[in-house]
Amino acid sequence: MSSDPGQTGAALSGSARRLGSCHNIADLRRLARRRLPAPMWHYLEGGADDEWTLRRNSSAFDDYQLVPRQLLDIGQIDLGTRVLSQELRLPFLLAPTGMSRLFHHEAEPAVARAAQRCGTLYALSTAATTRLEDIAALGGGPWMFQIYVFRDRGLTREFVERCRAARYHALCLTVDAQIAGNRERDRITGMTLPPRLTPRSLMSFLGHPRWALQLLRHPHFELANVAHRVDALSRSSTSLASYIAGQFDRNVTWKDVAWLAQQWPGPLVVKGLLSPADARRARESGATAIMISNHGGRQLDGTPAPIDCVGPIRDAIGDTLELIVDGGIRRGTHILKAIARGADACSIGRAYLYGLAAGGQAGVEHALGLLQAEVERDMALLGCRSIAELRGAELWPLRARS
Numbered sequence: 105m106s107s108d109p110g111q112t113g114a115a116l117s118g119s120a121r122r123l124g125s126c127h128n129i130a131d132l133r134r135l136a137r138r139r140l141p142a143p144m145w146h147y148l149e150g151g152a153d154d155e156w157t158l159r160r161n162s163s164a165f166d167d168y169q170l171v172p173r174q175l176l177d178i179g180q181i182d183l184g185t186r187v188l189s190q191e192l193r194l195p196f197l198l199a200p201t202g203m204s205r206l207f208h209h210e211a212e213p214a215v216a217r218a219a220q221r222c223g224t225l226y227a228l229s230t231a232a233t234t235r236l237e238d239i240a241a242l243g244g245g246p247w248m249f250q251i252y253v254f255r256d257r258g259l260t261r262e263f264v265e266r267c268r269a270a271r272y273h274a275l276c277l278t279v280d281a282q283i284a285g286n287r288e289r290d291r292i293t294g295m296t297l298p299p300r301l302t303p304r305s306l307m308s309f310l311g312h313p314r315w316a317l318q319l320l321r322h323p324h325f326e327l328a329n330v331a332h333r334v335d336a337l338s339r340s341s342t343s344l345a346s347y348i349a350g351q352f353d354r355n356v357t358w359k360d361v362a363w364l365a366q367q368w369p370g371p372l373v374v375k376g377l378l379s380p381a382d383a384r385r386a387r388e389s390g391a392t393a394i395m396i397s398n399h400g401g402r403q404l405d406g407t408p409a410p411i412d413c414v415g416p417i418r419d420a421i422g423d424t425l426e427l428i429v430d431g432g433i434r435r436g437t438h439i440l441k442a443i444a445r446g447a448d449a450c451s452i453g454r455a456y457l458y459g460l461a462a463g464g465q466a467g468v469e470h471a472l473g474l475l476q477a478e479v480e481r482d483m484a485l486l487g488c489r490s491i492a493e494l495r496g497a498e499l500w501p502l503r504a505r506s
Contacts, residue, residue: 365390436478
């Protein structure tokens with residue numbers, strides 16, 4: 105539940121009732137859409153080009169069938185798993201997502217607190233609106249920081265040192281965003297940073313007074329982790345695509361991954377791989393885990409869904425790297441299918457952002473609770489008592505069995 109002192113008890117009760125009426129992630133999505141002005145909603149929801157990959161990320165899970173086993177003792181179900189050298193109570197973690205302040209004024213701290221309460225890992229984005237040190241101050245986490253290799257390698261090195269000092273548990277290097285994808289929705293809606301009224305967005309902002317009021321009450325908006333180096337956003341509004349394009353280095357190679365692995369002593373995740381060949385290169389470069397991801401369908405349209413890449417990548421690298429499936433997860437059965445196919449864990453992004461937009465920290469906790477309940481129920485129905493047993497569950501491809 106939100107702890108904003110400006111909210112009355114009646115407002116809190118109304119928020120709780122609205123969250124309580126959300127019985128799945130799709131319900132939270134609908135509530136989030138009602139809460140957000142069009143530019144924020146389409147930034148959250150949109151993908152690249154025709155958004156085929158965006159849709160395929162979720163629909164691909166329908167191509168796999170879980171095969172339950174019966175008459176097994178399912179009195180106790182254990183969702184705990186070990187990933188990135190951390191013991192988690194859930195088999196899914198919270199992916200890095202930029203600029204959470206766009207969706208709710210409680211921003212990244214609300215997500216981090218929810219992750220801690222639910223016993224899983226939260227990954228903070230370089231493009232967060234909260235400093236990495238402020239997240240670490242919330243408690244023991246576990247925390248992961250998502251990083252880029254910038255044109256200024258000194259900034260990347262600085263992030264590594266800050267993460268070491270703040271006792272972050274892992275680093276996540278995103279490698280599929282040297283160029284911003286063609287996100288046409290942002291141009292159509294006039295999305296800017298920081299958010300501002302434009303002729304195109306005025307009516308939408310007026311139609312969402314609660315969100316607009318919180319923007320007025322909390323007007324300070326910056327990319328907190330790079331504000332001391334990059335002050336473009338503090339001076340004037342700029343196009344989101346222009347800002348991103350100006351910061352990332354197109355010349356990053358596997359040598360930079362090896363360099364980063366030498367700088368960082370803990371688990372290193374490479375996020376944004378779909379190719380078995382790239383998975384082998386990640387292993388050779390010193391990574392300890394891969395986040396199989398197409399950036400939520402926001403970069404290159406027409407790429408395969410992460411769930412379809414798990415088998416080929418696992419075959420290529422065996423058990424030498426941990427695999428985390430990132431993309432399209434909206435149901436507990438999606439998580440089960442990913443792990444049964446060979447993943448060590450999953451990560452969710454939009455699913456928890458829907459909760460954040462719908463109700464702040466309480467909404468994120470509700471989203472995590474919904475998925476937790478689904479995973480636990482579905483593991484019992486599948487006949488699996490632990491994540492280890494789930495990894496051996498039978499999974500049939502739909503087309504081969506139809």
